[in-house]
Amino acid sequence: MPVFWKLTRPSLQWLGLSVCLLALPSAPAHGQDTPEVRRTLRYLTSRHLHGRGYTHHGDQRAAAFLAKHFKRLGLLPFSSARDYTQPFSLTVNTFPGNLSVTADQQKLRPGHDFIVAPESGGGRFTASVVHFDSLVFSQEPLLQQFLAQPLQAVALAVAQQDYQRAMAQPLLAQKLQEARAIVVLIPGKLTASLAAKQAPQPRLLVAALAWPPAAKEITIDLQARLQQSYRTQNVLGYIPGTARPDSLLVVTAHYDHLGELGRHHYFPGANDNASGTSMLLQLARHFSQPAHRLRYTLVFIGFSGEEAGLLGSRYFTAHPLFPLGSVRFLINLDLVGTGDSGATVVNGTLHPKEFQILQQLNSGTASVGSLAARGRAANSDHFPFSEAGVPAFFLYTRGGIAAYHDIQDKAETLPLTRYSELYRLLTQFLTYLTH
Ligand SMILES: [Zn+2]
Known part of the structure; x- marks a missing residue:
């Protein structure tokens, strides 16, 4: 905390930003709870989940896992959602046999x-x-x-x-x-x-x-099976804001992946996107603690159907369970398990003020290395929100492994190089945004 205070305060002042940095969270030990993160990654990438696709209940098991943790952490379901889920249908070709x-x-x-x-x-x-x-x-x-x-x-x-x-x-x-x-x-x-x-x-x-x-x-x-009108689900819950509950911050990550490659092989999707899903759970765990509750309401959404064309987030923005206009900012996490070469912020150039804040925070104790801003890109679930006028960042880490959309994207070889630093950066950024 003191180191962070010293490093960032002058530069934030230079930016002309008024912020009560004392209220920003320190780096809590449980943020680096790698055994917990590793357990989550192992489960989400296990054979039992069949690559989190649309055969052998892969997507449903992953969704049930998320909902179970949301409940355990005390997140509230939206009243229009069944438990924590928002069902929708998709059509997708599969290879389950x-x-x-x-x-x-x-x-x-x-x-x-x-x-x-x-x-x-x-x-x-x-x-x-x-x-x-x-x-x-x-x-x-x-x-x-x-x-x-x-x-x-x-x-x-x-x-x-x-x-x-x-x-x-x-x-x-x-x-x-x-x-x-x-x-x-x-x-x-x-x-x-x-x-x-x-x-x-x-x-x-x-x-x-x-x-x-x-x-x-x-x-x-x-064996190929076209799953027509397959029923899958987004999973979402929230932590009510302490001062301005009508203002929302949203954290999203897709939990689905590419499913099975025949009966004996599947795509584990450790970096894509068990990494973002476990980060979302870590953030939910942090902010659900009474001492860390934010002034704004914090919403967590695990999307399905991302790999099939951003289908879960497209469905959600067409059938939102809260007014999209009340979202102050959205952070989408996808592919955050590396970081040897820093991280990239999609939409960083669209929201220069928030990007500057992120950069300033990143120069403190929670450095994920070089942060690059890029423009609009339809490459993950932030995109339908951006198109609907919701200010959003999509953050992914760079470097480390070459595994991507293949059977090598495994939990055992996911380096998590800057995972703890990213976790701290995100807790600080979200906290900052509520001031
Ligand atoms: Zn992907």
């Missing part, structure tokens, strides 16, 4: 050698492989030959850049639809995502290095 791929007798490993394209259909068959020739783009006779060739019985293997180019040309895109299967050869990292539709055939994203050169035959066993 069989998944095996063999190319020329070589078994490909899910997650390492290949993943499934988000829109992939299912199927169980052996097919001969036809390699797409990029000369089709430049040589008319080859194009005509390709268009005339029946593809219904073959698996078409195509380099990623050729695939993207072909899919942008209506004639070729239509031709590709005929194939029994499509194998897209990816030169770099395999990065998974979600889709709200299902293609007529299996579509695999195979690491180019794992694909047998000139493979002749492929055997696929892939």
Whole structure:
């Protein structure tokens, strides 16, 4: 506390900001409660939650975990919410069952050698492989030959850049639809995502290095299930403000992730976004203590459907459970488990005053390293709120690990480099905002 006071007071005064810094929280020991954080991360990323997607109740288990903790911490549910949840529906393609791929007798490993394209259909068959020739783009006779060739019985293997180019040309895109299967050869990292539709055939994203050169035959066993109007839920609760309960500060983090990659593999989503979800719980724990209660009402929201296109936050802003106009500020946390290269604040340039405050606080004891401001970006759940006129930051940490939307995004290897510092920075920032 004294160190923080000394370091930040002159610079805040220089900014012309009046603030009672004595009221800012010190860095409480439980903020660095890494065993607690690690437990939360382990649970959220465990096999039991199936990648927090829309099969085997993955999303519901994660939501129940959040609601249980909200209740335990004494957060109040909004009267229009059922318990702490706000249900909504989404449509998403899933891969909850069989998944095996063999190319020329070589078994490909899910997650390492290949993943499934988000829109992939299912199927169980052996097919001969036809390699797409990029000369089709430049040589008319080859194009005509390709268009005339029946593809219904073959698996078409195509380099990623050729695939993207072909899919942008209506004639070729239509031709590709005929194939029994499509194998897209990816030169770099395999990065998974979600889709709200299902293609007529299996579509695999195979690491180019794992694909047998000139493979002749492929055997696929892939179960795909399009979950239509699947019922999921946002989870939210609040701590009433002590002086101005009608003014709200909101902390958000999406708890959903990419779900399963067949029956035996799943996307753990430790950094994305068990990290933000556990941070949200840590903040709720801190501010629920009587000594740390804020003058403004503090709302915590765990969103579902983020990976499927910000669906939970879009639903919430279309069906808000509190007036969006009463939100003084919103902080969205997504990918906060690293920090070797500092952190980035999306919308930082849109709200320069708040960003300056954050920077000043960051120069004290709670430094997460270099803080970079960037502009508007539709890359997480703050975005629908920003579009609705709610002042919001989206904060993520940089550096550390390369794992992202893959099966390597595990709790064991999440460094949490600046996690405690970020926790302290956020408690100070939220406290500051209520003055
Ligand atoms: Zn993500």
